[in-house]
Amino acid sequence: MPIIALNGPEAMRIRKANDLATWGSRTKENRVEPVAKPAFDTPFQLQPGEKIFTIGSCFARHVEGELVNRGFEIPMRDLFRKGAFEGLAPEIVNNFGTPSIYNEFAWAFGEQAFDEDKAIVEVGKDRFVDLHMVNSIRPGPFDEVLARRKGLLSATRSLADCRVLIMTLGLAEVWWDEEAQTYLNTAPLPTVLNAAADRFSLHVLDFAECHDYLKRALDIAFAHGRDDLRVILTVSPVPMMATHRRTDVITANSYSKSVLRTVAEHIVQADDRISYFPSYETVTLSDRRLAWMDDLVHVSKEMVGLNVDRMVDAFTGNPHPVERQLPATASLSNENAAALFLADQARSARALDDEAFFEEHRDEARKSPAFALEYAKFLFAKKDLEAALDILDNAQGVEAELLRASLLRATGAYDEAAAVAANVCRTNPKGQEQWRLRLDIAAARKDLEDIAVIEKEWLQAAPARRGIILSFVGSAFRRAGNDHEALDRLRDSGIDPADAEGFVAVEWAWALLSLQEYGEARGVIEKFVPRSDWQVNQVKQIRKKLAAAEAA
Structure with a gap:
C-alpha cells in the first residue's frame, strides 16, 4: 500500500506551491551542481551544548567529530x-x-x-x-x-538521558x-x-x-x-x-x-x-571530485563538514x-566529454598494448591531462621512463603524483620520489598506495630510519588499520635487510600466521624463513591458498628455499 496518498487537486496544489519540485538547470544557479x-x-x-546520542555506520563517527567541534556533548x-x-x-x-x-x-x-x-x-x-x-x-x-x-x-x-538521537544506516x-x-x-x-x-x-x-x-x-x-526524544535519521553515503x-x-x-x-x-x-x-x-x-577522497570510498573531510x-x-x-x-571547481578538471571519453578509450588501449592508438592520439596528451595520465602509464609499462615523465607534466591530481613518484623511483631518483610520495601522504592520508610507495622507496634505499618514520605517520593517520600497516612495514624492513624488525612488526600486527591470507601470509613465510624458523614457515605456506599469479610464484620460491635449507 502507498506510504502517502494525495487526491488529485491537492497533489497539483502542492506541486505548484513547491519551489523545490523540479531540479533547476545549468543555465542559472542551482542546488545540485557542483x-x-x-x-x-x-x-x-537542537539546544547549544546539549547531549546527543549517535549510533550507526562510520559516517556517524564523522558526524560526532563535527558535533564535538560545535560544543555538543x-x-x-x-x-x-x-x-x-x-x-x-x-x-x-x-x-x-x-x-x-x-x-x-x-x-x-x-x-x-x-x-x-x-x-x-x-x-x-x-x-x-x-x-x-x-x-x-x-x-x-x-x-x-x-x-x-x-x-x-x-x-x-x-541514550536515556539524551533528547536527540542521530542514526546513520x-x-x-x-x-x-x-x-x-x-x-x-x-x-x-x-x-x-x-x-x-x-x-x-x-x-x-x-x-x-x-x-x-x-x-x-x-x-x-x-x-x-x-x-x-527526537530522531534524526540518515543513510550513510559511505559505500x-x-x-x-x-x-x-x-x-x-x-x-x-x-x-x-x-x-x-x-x-x-x-x-x-x-x-x-x-x-x-x-x-x-x-561532483565526485569534491565529494570523495581518492580511495573512492571515504567522503572528503570538507564534504563531511559541509553536511x-x-x-x-x-x-x-x-x-x-x-x-x-x-576546493574551487575551477581547480578541478574541466575537460569536455570528448576528452574524457578518449581517456577511457586509452585505458582499453593500454590493456590491449595498442601502441598504434597512442601514436595516433599522442598530440592529445598536451591538451588533455586525463589522456596524458593514461599515456604515461602506457609508456611506463614500456619502460620508456623519461618520455613518461615528460608526458606526465600535463597531468595533475593524486594519481598523477603517485605515478610520477613511481617513475622517479624507477629512474633511481629516490629523494625526489620520496618527497613526492610524502606530500601525497600529507594531503591525502587515506588509502594505501601512497604509504606503500614510500615504504618501497625506503626499502630500496635500505633506509631503516625512514621506514620507522613512515610507520609512525601511517599509524597516526589510520590507527584502525594497525594490523595491515604493520604487515607492510614488516615487509619493508625485511626487504631492507632487517629480518628481526620485520618479524617483530608481523607479530605485533595481531594477525595470526596460521590465519594469514594473501600478501600477509607470504610476508610471514619469508620472515620466518629468513630467521631459519623453517617449521613455522612451512606451516604457514602449507595452509595458505594462493589466489593470484604473484602469490603462486612467491609460494614456489618459498618452497624451493625451504627444501634447500632443510636438505642442507
Whole structure:
C-alpha cells in the first residue's frame, strides 16, 4: 500500500506551491551542481551544548567529530576516555546493519540478554574477540574484551538521558550466527570462520528485514528514552568497502543503499518524531571530485563538514550559517566529454598494448591531462621512463603524483620520489598506495630510519588499520635487510600466521624463513591458498628455499 496518498487537486496544489519540485538547470544557479544541497524539514531545534546520542555506520563517527567541534556533548566519544577504550579509534563502535543497531539497544536496555559465552570467542591462547564489535579490533585477554563490551553497553544506556538521537544506516549485507541465532556487526575473523564453518553465513537482507530491525530498535529507544526524544535519521553515503557476493561492488552497494533509503522513508513517514536528513543525497549527487577522497570510498573531510554544518545550522536555527569552503571547481578538471571519453578509450588501449592508438592520439596528451595520465602509464609499462615523465607534466591530481613518484623511483631518483610520495601522504592520508610507495622507496634505499618514520605517520593517520600497516612495514624492513624488525612488526600486527591470507601470509613465510624458523614457515605456506599469479610464484620460491635449507 502507498506510504502517502494525495487526491488529485491537492497533489497539483502542492506541486505548484513547491519551489523545490523540479531540479533547476545549468543555465542559472542551482542546488545540485557542483555540490548538491537538498532541502529538508527541521521540526525541532537542537539546544547549544546539549547531549546527543549517535549510533550507526562510520559516517556517524564523522558526524560526532563535527558535533564535538560545535560544543555538543557526545557520550559515544566520552567512552574513549575510559579504561578499555583508551587509545582506540572511534570507528570500533560502528554499527553497519539495522540488526546490529537493534542488538545494541536490546542488550543495553535489557530487552535481550547479551550471551558472552557465544558472543566472545577465543582465537588463540588468552586472545579473545567480541563478534559484535568491528573485526579490526586486536584480540585481547577475555577480561579486557568483556570490559570493553560492558563499557559499550553502559555508554549505549546514556541514550536515556539524551533528547536527540542521530542514526546513520550503513549496509544490508550482514553475517548470521547460526549458533547464537543473531546477526553480527561485521564478518567474523578468518580464524573464527575456519574453526566453525557451519556456524556463520552471509545474508543479504530484504526490505522487510531491514525495516523490522530498525522499527524494533526505535521502539526500544522511545520506550526507554525521554518522552521528548527526537530522531534524526540518515543513510550513510559511505559505500561498502567490498562485497562477498558474486557481483560488482558498485551494484551490490546500490542495492544496499536503495533498500536502506526506502526503509528510512517508510520509518519517517510513519512517525513524526523522526526526521530525515539527506546526507546520502548531498554526497552522492555532488561532483565526485569534491565529494570523495581518492580511495573512492571515504567522503572528503570538507564534504563531511559541509553536511554537518548544514544539519546543525538548520536544527539550531542559525541565521548566519557557516559556508564550508570546498576546493574551487575551477581547480578541478574541466575537460569536455570528448576528452574524457578518449581517456577511457586509452585505458582499453593500454590493456590491449595498442601502441598504434597512442601514436595516433599522442598530440592529445598536451591538451588533455586525463589522456596524458593514461599515456604515461602506457609508456611506463614500456619502460620508456623519461618520455613518461615528460608526458606526465600535463597531468595533475593524486594519481598523477603517485605515478610520477613511481617513475622517479624507477629512474633511481629516490629523494625526489620520496618527497613526492610524502606530500601525497600529507594531503591525502587515506588509502594505501601512497604509504606503500614510500615504504618501497625506503626499502630500496635500505633506509631503516625512514621506514620507522613512515610507520609512525601511517599509524597516526589510520590507527584502525594497525594490523595491515604493520604487515607492510614488516615487509619493508625485511626487504631492507632487517629480518628481526620485520618479524617483530608481523607479530605485533595481531594477525595470526596460521590465519594469514594473501600478501600477509607470504610476508610471514619469508620472515620466518629468513630467521631459519623453517617449521613455522612451512606451516604457514602449507595452509595458505594462493589466489593470484604473484602469490603462486612467491609460494614456489618459498618452497624451493625451504627444501634447500632443510636438505642442507
